[in-house]
Amino acid sequence: MFLLLTKRIVSISLRILSAIEKTEEEMEQINALDRGEKHDWY
Numbered sequence: 001m002f003l004l005l006t007k008r009i010v011s012i013s014l015r016i017l018s019a020i021e022k023t024e025e026e027m028e029q030i031n032a033l034d035r036g037e038k039h040d041w042y
């Protein structure tokens with residue numbers, strides 16, 4: 001029972017990590033953003 005529960009937790013954790021993981025290309029796009037840009041809504 002404990003082993004099945006552990007496998008389930010690991011499976012869910014891996015799914016969460018892969019969902020939030022960014023590719024190198026995505027990270028480059030994020031880092032290229034102008035952080036000093038001003039917006040009307042703040």
